[in-house]
Amino acid sequence: MKLGVPHNLRLPVAIAALGLLFLGLFLLYPLFNVFSASVLDADGERLTFANYAKILGRPFYRAAIANTLAIGVAATAITTALAVPFAFALARLPVPGKAAILAMAALPLVLPSFVSAYAIVLLLGRSGIVTQWLQSWGLGFGSIYGAGGIILVYTLTLYPYVLLPTIAAFKAVDVSMEEAAQGLGSSPRRTVWTVTLPIVMPAVLAGALLVFIETLENFGVPFVLAEDMPIFAVEAFKLFIGETAPNPASAGVLGVLLILTTALVLLVQRRFLSARRFATNTRQAPPILRIGRPLQVAATIYCWAIVILALVPFFAIVVLSFMEFRGPVLHPNFSLANFGGLFDRSLRPLVNTLVFATLAAACVTLIGVPIGYVVSRWRSGVATLLDVVATLPFAVAGTVLAIGFVVSFNSGPLVLTGGPLILVLAYSVRKVPFAVRSASAIVHQIDASLEEASISLGRSPFQTLMRVVVPLMLGGILSGVVLTWVTVASELSATVVLYSGPWRPMTVVMFQALEGSGAGIATAAASTLIVVTLLPIILLYRLVRRYELSML
Amino acid sequence: MAGIVISGVSRTFGAVRAVDNASLEVGEGEFFTLLGPSGCGKTTLLRMIAGFTELNGGEIRFGSERIDRLPAHVRDIGMVFQNYAVFPNLTVAGNVAYGLRARKVATAEIERRVEEALALVQLTGYGTRWPHQLSGGQLQRVAIARALVIRPRVLLFDEPLSNLDARLRVSMRTEIRDLQKSLGITAIYVTHDQEEAMSVSDRIALMNAGRLEQVGVPVDIYRHPVSRFAAEFMGTTNLVPARMVGRAGDQFVSLRPEALHLASDAPQDWPVLSGTLAHVELLGPIMRLDVKLSDGTVLKAAMLDAPDRSLQAGATISLAYDPARLTVLP
Ligand SMILES: Nc1ncnc2c1ncn2[C@@H]1O[C@H](COP(=O)(O)OP(=O)(O)OP(=O)(O)O)[C@@H](O)[C@H]1O
Ligand SMILES: [Mg+2]
Numbered sequence: 001m002k003l004g005v006p007h008n009l010r011l012p013v014a015i016a017a018l019g020l021l022f023l024g025l026f027l028l029y030p031l032f033n034v035f036s037a038s039v040l041d042a043d044g045e046r047l048t049f050a051n052y053a054k055i056l057g058r059p060f061y062r063a064a065i066a067n068t069l070a071i072g073v074a075a076t077a078i079t080t081a082l083a084v085p086f087a088f089a090l091a092r093l094p095v096p097g098k099a100a101i102l103a104m105a106a107l108p109l110v111l112p113s114f115v116s117a118y119a120i121v122l123l124l125g126r127s128g129i130v131t132q133w134l135q136s137w138g139l140g141f142g143s144i145y146g147a148g149g150i151i152l153v154y155t156l157t158l159y160p161y162v163l164l165p166t167i168a169a170f171k172a173v174d175v176s177m178e179e180a181a182q183g184l185g186s187s188p189r190r191t192v193w194t195v196t197l198p199i200v201m202p203a204v205l206a207g208a209l210l211v212f213i214e215t216l217e218n219f220g221v222p223f224v225l226a227e228d229m230p231i232f233a234v235e236a237f238k239l240f241i242g243e244t245a246p247n248p249a250s251a252g253v254l255g256v257l258l259i260l261t262t263a264l265v266l267l268v269q270r271r272f273l274s275a276r277r278f279a280t281n282t283r284q285a286p287p288i289l290r291i292g293r294p295l296q297v298a299a300t301i302y303c304w305a306i307v308i309l310a311l312v313p314f315f316a317i318v319v320l321s322f323m324e325f326r327g328p329v330l331h332p333n334f335s336l337a338n339f340g341g342l343f344d345r346s347l348r349p350l351v352n353t354l355v356f357a358t359l360a361a362a363c364v365t366l367i368g369v370p371i372g373y374v375v376s377r378w379r380s381g382v383a384t385l386l387d388v389v390a391t392l393p394f395a396v397a398g399t400v401l402a403i404g405f406v407v408s409f410n411s412g413p414l415v416l417t418g419g420p421l422i423l424v425l426a427y428s429v430r431k432v433p434f435a436v437r438s439a440s441a442i443v444h445q446i447d448a449s450l451e452e453a454s455i456s457l458g459r460s461p462f463q464t465l466m467r468v469v470v471p472l473m474l475g476g477i478l479s480g481v482v483l484t485w486v487t488v489a490s491e492l493s494a495t496v497v498l499y500s501g502p503w504r505p506m507t508v509v510m511f512q513a514l515e516g517s518g519a520g521i522a523t524a525a526a527s528t529l530i531v532v533t534l535l536p537i538i539l540l541y542r543l544v545r546r547y548e549l550s551m552l
Numbered sequence: 553m554a555g556i557v558i559s560g561v562s563r564t565f566g567a568v569r570a571v572d573n574a575s576l577e578v579g580e581g582e583f584f585t586l587l588g589p590s591g592c593g594k595t596t597l598l599r600m601i602a603g604f605t606e607l608n609g610g611e612i613r614f615g616s617e618r619i620d621r622l623p624a625h626v627r628d629i630g631m632v633f634q635n636y637a638v639f640p641n642l643t644v645a646g647n648v649a650y651g652l653r654a655r656k657v658a659t660a661e662i663e664r665r666v667e668e669a670l671a672l673v674q675l676t677g678y679g680t681r682w683p684h685q686l687s688g689g690q691l692q693r694v695a696i697a698r699a700l701v702i703r704p705r706v707l708l709f710d711e712p713l714s715n716l717d718a719r720l721r722v723s724m725r726t727e728i729r730d731l732q733k734s735l736g737i738t739a740i741y742v743t744h745d746q747e748e749a750m751s752v753s754d755r756i757a758l759m760n761a762g763r764l765e766q767v768g769v770p771v772d773i774y775r776h777p778v779s780r781f782a783a784e785f786m787g788t789t790n791l792v793p794a795r796m797v798g799r800a801g802d803q804f805v806s807l808r809p810e811a812l813h814l815a816s817d818a819p820q821d822w823p824v825l826s827g828t829l830a831h832v833e834l835l836g837p838i839m840r841l842d843v844k845l846s847d848g849t850v851l852k853a854a855m856l857d858a859p860d861r862s863l864q865a866g867a868t869i870s871l872a873y874d875p876a877r878l879t880v881l882p
Pocket of ligand 2 (some may be wrong): 594595
C-alpha cells in the first residue's frame, strides 16, 4: 500500500511516472524554454511581447508564415487528389503487380525527402542534367526553385501518407452497403461517389492532415529548394544560428508559432484518426470491379507512373554518385571518386549514423512500448495525459525541439551540448509518438485476460508484461525498431542544430556538402543514406509490411 | 484449500453500483455459483476475489487470512476465463506448466504434474500441441488443467462454458463438477444459465442489480423463492394475484407450471381453474400448455407427455394445482 496506489495499478503508474519524467525533461522542459525565450527580452530577464511584435511586424517573416501555409495546403491538396484514385485503383480495380506497387509505394516514407529534393536540383535545377539537355534542344521550363519545386517534392515523398490508410479504408468498406445502394437502383459509378467515398473520407482526411503537418515541419526540402523564399522551419534555424544575444528570442517566437500551428492541425487530425480506426475493421475485402480494357490500361499506367516517378530521384542520385564531378559540374564517366572523397577522410560519420540510429531505436522502444501498453490498457486521466504528451513531439518540428535542447542543456545541472547523447535523446523524443501509437495498436489486439491468467497463475504484473505481452508483441516491436532506426538515420532537422565536432552523422556531411560546392560528396553521402535506410527495410520487408500501417 | 468469507463488499463504477454490500460465506470444498442476469455484478464480484478489481468497501478472507489487499499474483487462485485465455505462444504443456514455473517448481516435478493435470482433463498426449490446433472444448480443458495444476486455494470460473456448443456445455459442466469434488478445492462459478447453475452447484447466490437476492441450495431457491425476481429467474413460473388462488392480501404467488395438472389426473381435493387452451407444444417428453382463464390471465402448465392424451387449441380445459406448491411472494 505504498503511496496508496492499489496493487494492480502499480505497474501502469510506475510506467506512466517514468514516461512523464522522460518526456517532461526532454520534451516539455525544452519546449517551455523555447516558449520563455520568446516572451523574454534579449537578456532573458524581463517579460515582454516585443519579440512577437518584432517578428510579426516584419514582412519577411509574415511571408515565411504565409508561404509555408500556402505550400502546405497546395501540396496536401495535390497529394490527396493523386492518392485517392490511386488507392481506389489498388483496392478495387484489376491492376497488375499490386504487391510490387504497394512495396514501392511505402518507400518514400522511409527515404530521406531532402535527398529527393537534391536530386530534383541535380536533374531540373539551373545547371541540371535534364535542364541542359532540354536547352540543347532549345527547350526551357520554369524554375523549380521556390514553391513549385517544394510542392513537387512534397507530393512525390508524402503521397503514401494518404495512399496507405485510404487503401485500407477502401478495402474495409462493407460490400453489403454498396450492394444495398445498387439494389436501390444506383449505378456502380454513382455508388462509388455517394456510398464508398463518403465512407473512406475520414481515412483520407486523417492522411491528408499528416501530410500537412509534415510540410509545416520539414526543414530539408525547403532548405535545398527554397532559395530566397522564406520558409518557417528554415528561418527558425537561420535565426537561431545567427542569434548572438544570450536569449534566442526571435527563433523562439518562430518556434512557438510553428508549434501552435502544427498542434492545431494535430488536434483536428486526432479527431479523424479515431474514425479511421473504426473504418479498418475488415470483414471481407470488397470484390475487384470489372472494367473495360482502356480503363484498366489507364489505371495501370497511372499507378505505376506515380510509384516510379516518386522513386526516380533516389535512383538518379545513386546513378549520379557513381559519376565524375569536377566541382559542381558533372562528367558522364563512371567513377568511385565521390565515395573515395566521402570515406577517405573518415568513416566516422557513417559509424555515427549507425550508432545513433541503433541507440535511438533502442531508447525509443524502451520508452515507447511501455507507454503504448499503458495508454491502451489503463483508462484514466493520467493515461490520457501520457497519451497527449507522448503524441506532442509529432507537432514539434525537429528544428524547434533542437533549439529547445540547446537552450536547456547548454548549462545548468545537465549539460549535453557538444556530445553525442543530445542527438540520441532528440531522436528518441521525436520518434516516441510512432512507437507509442504502434505499440498501443498491437496491445489493443492482445486479449487482456491473457495477462490476468498469467497474474492469477503467480506472475507479477511486471513479469507478465515481460513474459506474456512482450513476446506476443515481438513482431510489431521489431518492425517498429526497424522503422525507427531507418528514419533516425536520415533525420536532418534536429541534427543540423545539435551536431558538433566529431559527432557529425551522414546527414550533416551531405548538408555541408550542399552548402559548399561538393556535389560529388553530396551525391555519395545521399547514396549512402539511401542504402542505409533501404537495406534494413528490404531485409526485413515481410516483417515491416505487416505492421507498417499502424506506424502511420 | 479454504472457505471464503465475503463481508460487506461493494464496488461502484461511476454511478453504477456493480456490487452492493454483498456478504457471503462459501464453505471449504463447496461448489458455489453466482447466478444472475447480464450486468448484475457477477463478474465484478469474482474479479474482486481474484484481485483484478479493487473493493470500495468490505473485506474478503480465505479461511482466516484477509486477502483483499494482497496483489492478485500472490493470492494463489486458479482462474478459468470465458474466452479460455490460453497463451497462444506456448504449447499445451507450456501453458499448464506456466504457473508451476512461476512457483519455481523443479523441472522433473513440473513434468510429472503437467502430465497428471492433462490426464485429469483427458488431454493425455496433447502436451506438444499448439493452442491453434485445438478445439474450443479442448482449449477450455487446457485452461482448467492450467488452473488446477498449481493446486490453488480457490478455483474461480467466469462463464467458462458459454463459448461452447450446447451439448459440450452439458458434458463439460459435469466434468468440471466431478473434478472439483474429487480434488476438494473450493470453487466459485459464475453463470447466467439457471439450469447450469442448478445442475452443478452445492449452493447458489442469486444476484440482481449488484445485490444478493437469495442464497441457498438450488432446490430451495427453486421451490421457495423469496422474491418475484427469484421466482422468475429460477425457471419459468406463473405469477398470479393471491386472491385468484383464494388467499387474502394483494401479494403475488408463484405457481410453477409443473404444479398444474389436468383436473382429471389430479387428486380430488386440489383447487381447480378453468379456461380455454390457447396454445400447446410438445417438446419431446414435456408438453407445454398456455391456458387462458376467463379473466384473461394466461397460465403456463407443463406435464409429461402421455400417449392417450389429445389436446386441441381452443378447447375448454380444467387445471388443478397442488396447494402445497404455492409460494407467496412479498
Ligand atoms: N470496468 C468497468 N467500468 C465501468 N463499469 C463497469 C466495469 N465493469 C463492470 N461495470 C459495470 O458494472 C455492472 C456489473 O458488471 P459485471 O461485469 O459484473 O456484470 P455480469 O453480471 O458479469 O454480467 P454478464 O453476465 O453480462 O457478464 C455493469 O453495469 C457493468 O456495466
Ligand atoms: Mg460477466
